[in-house]
Amino acid sequence: MEPERRLDDKKGRRPRSLHAGPPKGMPERRKHPRPPLAEIRRAASLSLLPNAVLVGATRVVEFLIIAGLGFAIYLLHVAQEPGQHIVYLGAVVTGALVFCGLAQGFGLYSIKSFREFTSSYSRIVLAWTLVLAAFMAVAFFAKVGAEFSRVWLGSWYVSVLSLLLAERLSLLILMRRWLREGRLYRRAVIIGGGEQAEELIRSLEASPNTDIRIAGIFDDRGDDRVLPLVAGYPKLGKIKDLVDFARKSRVDLLIISLPMAAEKRVLQILKTLWVLPVDIRLSAQNNALRFRPHTYSYIGNVPFIDIADKPIADWDFVQKRVFDAVLAGAGLLVLSPLMLLIALAIKLTSKGPVFFKQTRQGFNNELIDVYKFRSMYTDMTDAEADRLVTKGDPRVTPIGRLLRKTSLDELPQLFNVLKGDLSLVGPRPHALKAKAKDRLYADVVDGYFARHRVKPGVTGWAQIHGWRGETDTEEKIRRRVEHDLYYIENWSVVLDLYILLMTPIALLKMDNAY
Structure with missing residues (x-):
């Protein structure tokens, strides 16, 4: 295991656990060259190469x-x-x-x-x-x-x-x-400090061929119960702070260092963290209850129980990216005459630009700029979607009404797909202030941001089942999120192809789209 960062104690000494050597019977820790701190910080923003x-x-x-x-x-x-x-x-x-x-x-x-x-x-x-x-x-x-x-x-x-x-x-x-x-190491965070976490870190450091770097510890207990340093790694905050940390700094793996007996506490932690696009593992090292060997996964020689896996990872990610790039490129070639006609119609029927750019939340809540054909009058556009578009909305142009009904206003998002901000298929990227009735989507649906564990899409499982357009009731956004989560858990290339083929049929119904 490659150390992410070590901190000395107040007297400039390493913590005793790092000096004393491994416990009896445990192999000597391997010596790794420690990368400069500047490179470690830069690695936190670089993508992992699986x-x-x-x-x-x-x-x-x-x-x-x-x-x-x-x-x-x-x-x-x-x-x-x-x-x-x-x-x-x-x-x-x-x-x-x-x-x-x-x-x-x-x-x-x-x-x-x-x-x-x-x-x-x-x-x-x-x-x-x-x-x-x-x-x-x-x-x-x-x-x-x-x-x-x-x-x-x-x-x-x-x-x-x-x-x-x-x-x-x-x-x-x-x-x-x-x-x-740091592109070849998974960046890990340990949840739970104390002696159990310290023993876990020692075992990971003594194990050969581990591929993780520990960024630090998160624990809700105060410094009187869990020291600011655990085996030389800093306590970075409370568990509620981890979601924000993981979105600002690359985290690939969450390790829960709590006993299985703490079932309620583990469930509370998972309820908070399952919205993140990361692998989650429960340490099984100190549990007296033993299962069959195939129950465990291993990092080096240390056993873990798999709680959650990052969706669409490794080769699945490569397949989906190639699928998106090839079909989006082909789609732009085929649809370019239609897009030129739409652009001409918008320009001739109302003043203003052809395209409309809106900031939305993408993968892992990152902000992205999504492109659409402009469907509203220029002086009435709503960049943050603070007000829902309703039937007969006076802000929508005559051409825009047709474009929104048929979802043709979404065609410029093929450029977003080629850029890598969007996928062809996935949960739709919602505007920052989109509401169901008068409540923000995240306030209506518990765990709403779990739909951001994958890239958003131009179309999706929810859209072909009729959950598109206006969300004038809370039930509509709940059903949309349910379909999005089903898609994430059951993704395959075949499912993406099915959704793409069914999208034109779903658009013919033209319900809920104004």
């Missing part, structure tokens, strides 16, 4: 290097007979797959191997040599060796090793940079 994504991306890149080089060399240097294309293509793809399998077995797809260049590259050479040796052996015994060019085979072998050398060196340079910036 290990699973980094490892998976490296595997894909190396597969493409091997298969791509093999087929490119064939096309450039081997006599191109029509019947040979499929033979060589099958050979290079098989070779790339076998290499990736061997590399996995040799431990070459791990964060640790990316940081240890010499030993890793030696294993790469061994793995690639075994692949080529097996290839030649199969060709010999199958009596098909004459079909393959020896020049091609030798060139493939040497060029793959050369390019993998460059790739792994580049990866090493990037790894060192990302490690300095």
